[in-house]
Amino acid sequence: MIGLRKEKTLLDLRGVTRVFRTGLYLGAAFRAVDDVSFCVREKTCEIIAGESGSGKSTLAKMVLGILKPSAGEVLYKGRNIFRLRGGERKEFKREVQPVFQDPFETFNPFRKVTDYLEATALNFGMAKSRREAIRLIDDRLQRIGMDPHDVHGKFPHEFSGGQLQRLSIARALMANPRLLVADEPVSMVDASVRVDILALFVELMVGSNMSVIYITHDLSTAYYLGVQTNAEIIIMYRGECVEKGSVEEVLINPLHPYSEMLLDALPEPNPQRKWTSRARLPSLTLKEFRKNGCKFAERCQRAAQICFEKRPPLSYVDNRAVRCWVVEEKVLKEGHHEA
Amino acid sequence: MGRIIELRNVSAYYKIGRDLYVRAVDGVSFSVEEGEILGIAGESGCGKTTLIKVCTASINPPLTMAGGNVFYCVEGKRIDLLALSEEEVRRLRWEFFTLVPQAAMNSLNPVKKIGAIFSETLRACTKSTNKGRIKEIVHEVLDSLGLPSEVLGMYPCQLSGGMKQRIVVALATVTTPKVIFCDEPTTGLDLVTQKGILQFLQEKARATNSTLILVSHDIGIQAQVTDILAIAYAGKIVEIGPTEEIFAKPLHPYTIKLISSLPVIGDRSSKAGLAGTPPSLVRPPQGCRFHPRCVLAEDICEREEPPLIEVRSNHYVACFKSGEVER
Numbered sequence: 001m002i003g004l005r006k007e008k009t010l011l012d013l014r015g016v017t018r019v020f021r022t023g024l025y026l027g028a029a030f031r032a033v034d035d036v037s038f039c040v041r042e043k044t045c046e047i048i049a050g051e052s053g054s055g056k057s058t059l060a061k062m063v064l065g066i067l068k069p070s071a072g073e074v075l076y077k078g079r080n081i082f083r084l085r086g087g088e089r090k091e092f093k094r095e096v097q098p099v100f101q102d103p104f105e106t107f108n109p110f111r112k113v114t115d116y117l118e119a120t121a122l123n124f125g126m127a128k129s130r131r132e133a134i135r136l137i138d139d140r141l142q143r144i145g146m147d148p149h150d151v152h153g154k155f156p157h158e159f160s161g162g163q164l165q166r167l168s169i170a171r172a173l174m175a176n177p178r179l180l181v182a183d184e185p186v187s188m189v190d191a192s193v194r195v196d197i198l199a200l201f202v203e204l205m206v207g208s209n210m211s212v213i214y215i216t217h218d219l220s221t222a223y224y225l226g227v228q229t230n231a232e233i234i235i236m237y238r239g240e241c242v243e244k245g246s247v248e249e250v251l252i253n254p255l256h257p258y259s260e261m262l263l264d265a266l267p268e269p270n271p272q273r274k275w276t277s278r279a280r281l282p283s284l285t286l287k288e289f290r291k292n293g294c295k296f297a298e299r300c301q302r303a304a305q306i307c308f309e310k311r312p313p314l315s316y317v318d319n320r321a322v323r324c325w326v327v328e329e330k331v332l333k334e335g336h337h338e339a
Numbered sequence: 340m341g342r343i344i345e346l347r348n349v350s351a352y353y354k355i356g357r358d359l360y361v362r363a364v365d366g367v368s369f370s371v372e373e374g375e376i377l378g379i380a381g382e383s384g385c386g387k388t389t390l391i392k393v394c395t396a397s398i399n400p401p402l403t404m405a406g407g408n409v410f411y412c413v414e415g416k417r418i419d420l421l422a423l424s425e426e427e428v429r430r431l432r433w434e435f436f437t438l439v440p441q442a443a444m445n446s447l448n449p450v451k452k453i454g455a456i457f458s459e460t461l462r463a464c465t466k467s468t469n470k471g472r473i474k475e476i477v478h479e480v481l482d483s484l485g486l487p488s489e490v491l492g493m494y495p496c497q498l499s500g501g502m503k504q505r506i507v508v509a510l511a512t513v514t515t516p517k518v519i520f521c522d523e524p525t526t527g528l529d530l531v532t533q534k535g536i537l538q539f540l541q542e543k544a545r546a547t548n549s550t551l552i553l554v555s556h557d558i559g560i561q562a563q564v565t566d567i568l569a570i571a572y573a574g575k576i577v578e579i580g581p582t583e584e585i586f587a588k589p590l591h592p593y594t595i596k597l598i599s600s601l602p603v604i605g606d607r608s609s610k611a612g613l614a615g616t617p618p619s620l621v622r623p624p625q626g627c628r629f630h631p632r633c634v635l636a637e638d639i640c641e642r643e644e645p646p647l648i649e650v651r652s653n654h655y656v657a658c659f660k661s662g663e664v665e666r
């Protein structure tokens with residue numbers, strides 16, 4: 001049983017931490033990512049949601065093997081990705097592909113889009129000749145729902161943002177990846193085509209046997225993709241995972257006060273359901289990263305003394321993990337009742 | 340109450356070559372009542388920012404006016420904004436209108452302390468030179484935006500993006516102008532900061548009976564904040580009306596798609612996006628600019644340009660097929 005489960009796990013992050021230093025000499029250290037663990041199994045979707053400064057992009061870089069964690073490990077198919085050598089490393093680089101936020105930066109403006117796709121195919125050894133590469137390109141373009149005739153011979157500026165983002169997904173597909181790491185892939189795309197790009201991820205997961213890590217600040221797209229893929233969501237705050245669970249549960253019935261605050265501040269596109277509470281504007285600085293207690297304590301309306309002193313552990317409630325003293329104490333209390 | 344801004348058939352083009360223009364704003368007319376919160380929504384490249392440039396008389400090459408007028412109503416007098424001299428516009432700025440530009444956090448002078456920026460702005464336009472009163476006003480604004488007064492002694496680079504943005508918003512409201520233009524005032528900010536800034540602007544506008552013109556691509560923000568909503572597409576206003584009505588009963592096929600394609604938490608249905616791509620504004624399509632992407636398009640839509648017509652009270656739409664939509 002355990003063996004079977006292990007086979008299905010594609011990516012496994014164990015207590016991954018990354019410390020950055022600011023200042024020149026003996027600068028203050030802060031944890032951009034602090035003790036984050038999750039695992040991505042085959043054909044599943046993992047969503048990482050958080051606002052600017054939550055460490056989500058740093059996390060993405062570590063998953064892609066671009067940035068080394070200060071502590072903890074990133075396992076791909078059971079092997080530490082920073083210890084891979086030669087062919088294994090090449091295979092990892094091929095199988096785990098990024099999709100970036102800004103499609104206009106993904107492509108060289110002076111190069112035809114298909115030339116770039118071709119180079120990708122040749123670099124990863126997916127095709128041996130140009131002819132083979134072109135056949136592969138046409139296949140991938142069809143998979144992302146674009147007509148090859150509309151793409152060949154064109155430069156990046158001849159496409160809209162949505163089309164370019166599709167093409168950058170096609171670029172990733174050239175390598176036959178097992179895992180796509182998509183960091184804000186729809187935030188630069190017009191709202192009216194976002195759902196189509198998200199639908200493409202769903203299609204690829206099913207049709208091409210792929211897993212997706214979707215990193216976003218936008219909870220509504222997280223929900224949309226999440227319910228269609230039965231995804232797990234991680235809410236990040238100041239480098240920590242504060243809540244983890246199924247998208248439906250976390251976004252409909254959040255347990256962590258931070259998740260609750262985020263959902264409350266979301267501008268719903270419905271004038272019948274306007275904001276009812278006032279925003280509590282944060283005046284936070286870097287020091288939040290270095291707090292001893294809960295990093296959210298100062299903005300939290302439910303904070304108690306302990307929240308400022310001790311870091312809350314991850315408490316497990318049903319299928320959910322929450323890093324909050326209020327929740328932890330509730331769990332303990334209820335646990336005692338049962339006993 | 341009364342009209343405070345009126346745009347009449349405004350066209351503004353970017354010159355990109357000999358006889359080659361990007362028609363970013365093309366024949367736009369609408370008016371704004373005093374104290375109203377007007378939203379302008381639309382996707383990238385639809386001319387929202389250009390429209391604000393025209394409304395604030397900051398028309399610099401390659402942007403050129405191709406026609407039309409912008410009228411301001413200043414103290415009961417109707418003024419043709421684009422006929423004013425630079426000096427006259429400068430006098431209106433800060434006192435009559437202010438602008439929170441796009442990526443406003445980068446618009447602060449980096450070598451001046453925040454306090455100096457405030458006093459400079461206030462000195463340039465307030466009638467009262469009473470130092471104590473000025474200080475009071477500044478502290479009031481900072482306080483309602485959740486900024487500690489220590490920021491006055493700081494340089495912009497010492498503040499986070501969200502705080503700088505709040506400073507710019509504070510500056511735009513501290514002179515109690517009649518009209519505040521905001522171009523994507525919260526894009527790129529955290530949800531909570533965004534909500535705080537928008538609530539502040541909304542309250543400020545209500546309290547001082549100022550008019551707020553809010554350009555944002557984010558339909559959620561428009562739903563939360565505005566009274567009247569204008570939908571822009573390819574350099575045109577395709578629909579304008581009371582925000583609640585636009586959401587409850589949108590009339591233009593583009594508006595309908597724009598609203599229905601938005602993911603909403605709690606809504607498990609799968610949605611379809613808008614097919615096709617926005618048209619080139621250098622050679623916009625004949626007839627209705629939306630017709631190549633419109634599911635309802637007919638011959639007439641390809642030949643003729645639909646005028647913006649009042650279909651319901653105060654609700655205008657530019658579509659030949661809106662009658663069908665309504666049924």
